[in-house]
Amino acid sequence: MTTKEDTHRFMLRKTARRAGGSVPALLASFAVLVLAGCGSTPVHVVEPGESANRIEPAATAAKSAPRKTQAVQKRGGGYYKDDGPGDEIPDNLDDIPDAQPRLEPLHRFANRPYSVLGKNYVPDTTLRALRQRGVASWYGKKFHGQRTSIGEPYDMFSMTAAHPTLAIPSYVRVSNPANGKSVVVRVTDRGPFHADRIIDLSYAAAYRLGYINNGSTLVEVETILPGDATSVSYAQVKPPAPATGGRDEIELLASRLAAEPPTPASRPVTLAAGVYLQLGAFSNNDNAESLRAHIARELDWVDEPIVVVPSDSWYRVQVGPYPNRADAEKVAERIRLSYGQKPAFVVR
Known part of the structure; x- marks a missing residue:
């Protein structure tokens, strides 16, 4: 009767003949491999009553790896083509603080009525309570450094937003009901002017809300009013100084993007017929x-x-x-x- 050991010997001889070597040599090589395997990570033996799905921790796990930005650049960010920071996504975007609501005089010109694509808009001239639910998009490097409606240059790494009619400047809390995240942003610009969108957020704000790779998402918008006991109150304070470390990298990238040639201003021209x-x-x-x-x-x-x-x-x-x-x-x-x-x- 053929035993299991006889079968193993037969297979070894057969393998040795094909390889042109002897059985002892093959056995010696096999022993080396076994000893090498013994020097690697030991195999965990499942004890009685222990789950077979147990995962052994790494022997040399990093104690405190620096936090990396969990963003995958996707061409066509929002509805703007290739509008993210490209391959230079900075770390620590999570550490960018919310906008700090404070009392500010409303802008002299940014809150006047206007018309875009045949639709008339009448911006608020006072701060008022407002709650909206709709689609938010974001805008990034194509507008970085450009003049906003409030007169300040747009910074894609600051917590700001564009809204068609909210008073400029004002503050709103924007929440993503899909994941429970929320941010506080300062409204400094006009837009978006797409029919299905209610607010445009900066790249940093959209990242904090978790939709930077989707381009747009459903959000809830709520204004923050002075003296509102149920919300963040305005305060006569300056925004906190940006954190050191990760913010330095963000500021360097922001400066480089702002140095790129802006869209030239419109010059007076004699309009041709047509x-x-x-x-x-x-x-x-x-x-x-x-x-x-x-x-x-x-x-x-x-x-x-x-x-x-x-x-x-x-x-x-x-x-x-x-x-x-x-x-x-x-x-x-x-x-x-x-x-x-x-x-x-x-x-x-």
């Missing part, structure tokens, strides 16, 4: 220039110039000219697909 598309109208030139810069980055496929045209105490943002209505209609339809609203036609 068909123009009107994207917006403002009573203040700074706000018109802010929209023009935003649109120029979002609609980077548009070949015709986007200009600010002063007329009758209004500053109108227009693109063109197009030789005929049919050509202008094609561009207008593409803009409608992007924003959900269609620009007006102006013939000169």
